[in-house]
Amino acid sequence: MLSVFASPSKYIQGQQAMKEGIPYIKELGSCALLLSDDMVYDIVGKEFEKELIAQDVAVCYARFNGGATLSEINRIQEVAKKEQIDLVIGLGGGQTIDVAKAISNHLEKAVVIVPTTASTDAPTSSISVVYTDEGLFDHYIYYKKHPDLVLVDTTVISKAPVKLLISGIADALSTWVEGRSIIERGESTLMQGVPTLAAEAIAEKCEKVLFEEGLQAVAANEAKIVTPSLEAVIEANTLLSGIGFECCGLAAAHSIHNGFSALSGEVQRLTHGEKVAYGTLTQLVLEKRPKKELDRFIDFYQKLGLPTTLDELYLDKTDTDELLKISLQATKPGETIHKLSPNIKAEEVMNALLFVDTYVKKYF
Template sequence: MSLIQTPYEYVNEPGIISEAGNYVKELGGNALIIGGKTALSITENNIAKSFEENNIIFTIKEFSGYPTEKVIAKFSELGKEQKIDVVIGIGGGRVLDTTKAVGNRLNIPIVAIPTIAATCASWAAVSIIYDEDGNQVDFFETQKSANLILADTKILAEAPDRYLKAGIIDTLAKWYESEPNLKNHNDSLQLKIQTEVAKLGFDILLEKSNKYFNSKDRKDNLNDFKQIVDSIILIAGLVNSIKSNEFYGGIAHPFYNSTTRIPETRNKLHGEKVAFGILTQLVLEGKTKTELIETFNLFKNFDAPITLKGIGIENEIDEKITLIAEDVSKKSGFYKGINYELTSDVIKKAILEADNIGREIS
């Protein structure tokens, strides 16, 4: 079985938020808008005006916290009560994951409006489910992706650099996680496509990101910014869109999932913790010290954490990395193509080695 699961339409233009109603009216006329506090403060006036001009009824609800079963159920019930026929998420990954889950449960069109380019959440056909404390507890494999993504590059460019840099690392991870699987599974068409698409995003980001961040006036360099955003949302999302009965990956994202159980790490962005997961994976792969230092320095350029302290783990280190290592090890059977050992002891040793290297070059 092979499946490519993508959004129907992806629009990436500066100021597109002011035209949202023109697009949404093709999907429905009674909308539930779910947005983070900051995201709504940036977009609400333009959204409301555009929807009113297009005769779209809408209810706006502020989101905070995590995409939990309770939150998803609450918004789904509200949607049923108000007979909404389209749901719109505005904000970062947690808002968008919540919105996708609600849209799939109600079987109505979904619109994703990312206000930060920190992940491919607006594209991905999956919602990450947490408990109220912030521990990741499940994946909700959605039957469909968003029908429409409106990526307003003006809004995205005005977000703090931290989010964009985390999104870049998260996209680079798609190649780091997929490529090693080819050693034992070079006959998998799915894996070959995933790896080629991931490498395209990797190459674009290495070429364009330094030019963009070093621009004297970034407003004159929006073409590079647009390609960075496309890599984070479209290309990284497309890597995850190519599916089959087999799953190929690495441990960077399982590492992130496991760190959600450590409260001190929860103020770090997804891509920031994925960065340290990649570095740990490279140690597990047996990369040379030279190769490791090259990648560590690359991540430093994007202000990514390269030590345990950088992701928030400073006290009771042995206990916490043991918890992470054991949790990652439990899930190792899920990944078909991994060709390095994944016992909890080996993972723990790799985490410590990555931390040692990171502290050496910090």
């Protein structure tokens, strides 16, 4: 099997990047479809649009109504077809970004990703996560190319809700846990190859940065200031995790996240990263990783206020029907949890979910 490494064509990060980075956007086109939701547009989008126009980039604003669904993708595609655009700019969070990638792929135009939070590693990837109209995970869309430009304004992100940065840290902390399991088992990555040494180093560095700088970054975000720690964690959440998960691969943590989509109710109030966090703990148990490593993750998660028990996921450990639904969804054919073991059973996952809850309540 070949080794495969892939990444966005260009990644730019820093304070005031949404102003100072526009010359890089102009290298890709002069008429942009700007996609964002109303809230993001009001907070930063209007000013960004003015700056684009001031620097000779024409703008057509398209409102994102929320939800990376096929119906929303199709709706915006019809809007975009009526305009003479040569690039798509996705401004906002993970679902806005995923829809922007889908639109640019359909129209065969360049795509610029401008995340307004560091809550996911979606900005750098060549993947979109698609949900049903009811909000359940549906499928992934894989693209032949990565974003042409990822523009990360740390001034903007420093003013975003702290909960979103913490969610991004949780998501990114799964990168090395999952990637390591792929490397050790000789499995293929999302790039349909084996991990390169570069990808392995990036994924491992991602975890190192988060454990070393995560708490300081959260404090900076709470103060709404940009510090070296915040810059480092934003890069880890976005670039290092983005390259790491694609080029090293996913395993159990994200399958368990997908498993939660089988349920309705309060669990769906949780962020992507909060669900992945519990999935990461569950993977560490499934792999029988050393107690010291499991304890390190639990302690760090608790300092960040991330869920480490079923109660914090709004789940009842005595409701075995719900836990089995999660586990059956997580072990469906095609889920990446089978990279751990092709014969893994839903009952094993359910037992691991319960073990994490019991262990944390007893010893933490």
